[in-house]
Amino acid sequence: MTTVYERRAAPAVAPPGRRSPAGAVQALLWAGAAAVIGLWWADTGAVVGTAAWLTGAGRIAGLLCGYACAVLVGLMARVPLLEQRVGSDRVARWHAMAGRYTVSLLLAHIALILAGYAAQDGASLWHETVTVVLDYPEMLKATAGTVILLAVGVTSARAVRRRTSYEFWYYVHLLTYAAVFLSFGHQLALGNDFNGNTAATAAWYALYLGVAALVLWFRILAPVRLNLRHRLRVESVHREAPGVYSVVVRGQRLGELGARAGQFFRWRFLGEGMGWTSTPYSLSAPPRRDRMRITVKALGDHSAAVALLRPGTRVWAEGPYGSLTEDRQTSSKSLLVAAGVGITPMRALFETLPGEVTLVYRARTAEDLALGGELEALARWRGAKVLYALNGRDGRRPDLSARSLRAAVPDLASHDVYICGPHGFARDLYEELRAAGVPDRRIHHESFEL
Numbered sequence: 001m002t003t004v005y006e007r008r009a010a011p012a013v014a015p016p017g018r019r020s021p022a023g024a025v026q027a028l029l030w031a032g033a034a035a036v037i038g039l040w041w042a043d044t045g046a047v048v049g050t051a052a053w054l055t056g057a058g059r060i061a062g063l064l065c066g067y068a069c070a071v072l073v074g075l076m077a078r079v080p081l082l083e084q085r086v087g088s089d090r091v092a093r094w095h096a097m098a099g100r101y102t103v104s105l106l107l108a109h110i111a112l113i114l115a116g117y118a119a120q121d122g123a124s125l126w127h128e129t130v131t132v133v134l135d136y137p138e139m140l141k142a143t144a145g146t147v148i149l150l151a152v153g154v155t156s157a158r159a160v161r162r163r164t165s166y167e168f169w170y171y172v173h174l175l176t177y178a179a180v181f182l183s184f185g186h187q188l189a190l191g192n193d194f195n196g197n198t199a200a201t202a203a204w205y206a207l208y209l210g211v212a213a214l215v216l217w218f219r220i221l222a223p224v225r226l227n228l229r230h231r232l233r234v235e236s237v238h239r240e241a242p243g244v245y246s247v248v249v250r251g252q253r254l255g256e257l258g259a260r261a262g263q264f265f266r267w268r269f270l271g272e273g274m275g276w277t278s279t280p281y282s283l284s285a286p287p288r289r290d291r292m293r294i295t296v297k298a299l300g301d302h303s304a305a306v307a308l309l310r311p312g313t314r315v316w317a318e319g320p321y322g323s324l325t326e327d328r329q330t331s332s333k334s335l336l337v338a339a340g341v342g343i344t345p346m347r348a349l350f351e352t353l354p355g356e357v358t359l360v361y362r363a364r365t366a367e368d369l370a371l372g373g374e375l376e377a378l379a380r381w382r383g384a385k386v387l388y389a390l391n392g393r394d395g396r397r398p399d400l401s402a403r404s405l406r407a408a409v410p411d412l413a414s415h416d417v418y419i420c421g422p423h424g425f426a427r428d429l430y431e432e433l434r435a436a437g438v439p440d441r442r443i444h445h446e447s448f449e450l
Contacts, residue, residue: 013392020323022086024180026094043193054116058109059192062096066187066204067103069180072098072213078321079215084263087323088280089446096156103153106146138186145182148175148177167277177215182209223318230254232315234269235291237307241370243298244341245307246284249315250291257320259287260445261348262418265319267294274305278318282420284344284371286352295370297341324418324446326353331416331442335409337400337429338362339421345446346420347371351378359410362389362398362421402436413437419445 040060047056075082075095082091118128133139138194154160155172187204188194194201202379235250259265264282268275284295298304324345332355337344339362350359369388380384387408389398406412418431419426426445433443 004020004370004441007395010062021081022088022090025086032067033064035416036063036237039193039197040181043197044395049242051116051119054112054119056116058112058114058154059360061105061109061112062187062191063193065102065109067185067207068098068102068105068318072102072209073180074174074214076210077211078218078318079214080218083321083324084323086261087446088264099153099156102392103150106149110146136186136190138189141246142186145179148179148182151177152176166279168419170277180208188327202210204228219318223316223444226318227316230257234309234311234313234315236311237309239307240295241368243304244295244370245298246293246295246371247306247309248291248293249317250366251315252290255286255289259292259320260325261286261352262324262326262345263320264345265294265321266318268316269309269313271310272314274309275316278316279303280321282322282345282348283320284347284373286348295341295344295347297370314427322446323446324349324420328418328444329353329355329416331354331414333411333415334358335360335412335415335417337417337419339425340368340423342420344420346418347375349418350375351382352386356384357382358385358387360387360400360408361367362400362425364391366390400432402432405432406436413439416442416444419443 028194031189036059040056040063044056044059048054072095075091075098086376114128117123118125118130120149121128133143152172152175155164155169161169162222206442230251230253232249232251238246238248238325240246246276261283264280266278266280268278281294281296283292284411285293296303298307308426315412322345326349334349334353334355334357336346336350336353336359338359343361345360346359350357359375361369361372363374366388375386389400391397412433413436415438417438419429421429430443435441
């Protein structure tokens with residue numbers, strides 16, 4: 001069992017919860033989409049005839065697709081305001097939604113523009129397609145970008161994603177940058193709304209260059225600075241439960257990272273063939289000045305290889321990310337509910353959350369309980385409660401209905417509830433909590449499914 005780090009006294013009173021800027025960010029993104037439509041409206045006169053209607057609709061779809069590409073990349077630039085205040089899981093869902101919008105707008109743009117051009121020229125759709133791709137400026141690059149973007153969309157579909165490895169999905173997803181770069185030129189070369197419109201052209205350049213700057217800083221330069229400054233290495237690896245291992249990482253001046261209980265980093269272990277993949281793992285103990293700890297369950301090639309890490313292995317980390325922290329707390333009472341390896345951020349929060357805290361830990365069997373000794377010790381130290389929800393001897397799952405939750409925590413509606421576990425578990429538990437009278441604003445969840 002991993003040694004429990006020295007404990008710090010938890011505050012007795014919960015601070016007021018910080019308001020998420022999610023609504024303001026969404027409003028800004030939709031305002032940008034409205035401005036794009038306004039650009040088309042200001043530049044378009046009377047629309048007469050089938051060809052004009054088709055090309056007009058194609059222009060709108062193309063402008064919105066170009067804007068969505070910038071949003072798509074910007075949402076995954078790992079900007080701290082979004083990752084730590086809005087929440088990495090919510091930003092990832094926005095990114096997935098933006099991806100679906102982008103692919104749909106791209107297909108609509110292609111179909112409508114080609115149909116409009118064909119109607120205008122009195123040519124077949126095939127002839128018009130060949131002409132546009134081969135003769136129009138920047139279209140060969142744009143066609144290559146389109147193929148890449150569609151490939152990214154296909155591999156991101158849920159049915160395909162379940163059948164491919166995380167590593168394959170990750171590297172195909174990185175091709176989004178190439179697709180956006182290849183497609184940018186034709187937007188200005190062929191976009192009627194930019195021809196002769198200096199202000200619109202400057203705004204489009206500013207949008208794309210701004211997003212590129214975010215990616216350069218937060219996905220490349222900031223991680224390089226972090227790892228050169230803090231020089232992380234594996235200190236030790238400990239078995240916690242069947243297939244579950246804790247990794248203690250030592251570094252220099254780690255207090256400067258500003259990491260907090262409940263957050264996670266993206267980790268690359270530069271050894272044992274693991275350096276090609278960056279994988280998110282939560283901190284399973286509050287970070288200290290010279291060390292951090294993660295606890296990993298073997299669910300894939302990368303996580304299974306964690307058990308083989310050797311002390312001294314260099315570590316490349318990016319973060320901290322995530323908003324499942326003390327900042328969400330609005331009450332002096334908290335209920336933490338963890339399922340499986342979701343115990344990792346809950347274990348860290350169980351030590352640090354102020355006020356009265358109860359932890360419910362869902363696992364199949366007692367043997368599957370990871371960090372159990374630490375949880376019991378923490379419960380005794382701070383006068384908190386740990387409840388275990390295990391399968392029955394006949395395999396029957398424990399009752400986590402609204403009724404049973406209220407019986408275990410009588411004043412449940414006055415609690416903040418933190419949830420970490422598989423998406424289906426979190427969704428079902430959310431419904432039971434709402435039925436138990438817990439306000440939506442007090443249910444806090446962050447999912448790391450990609």
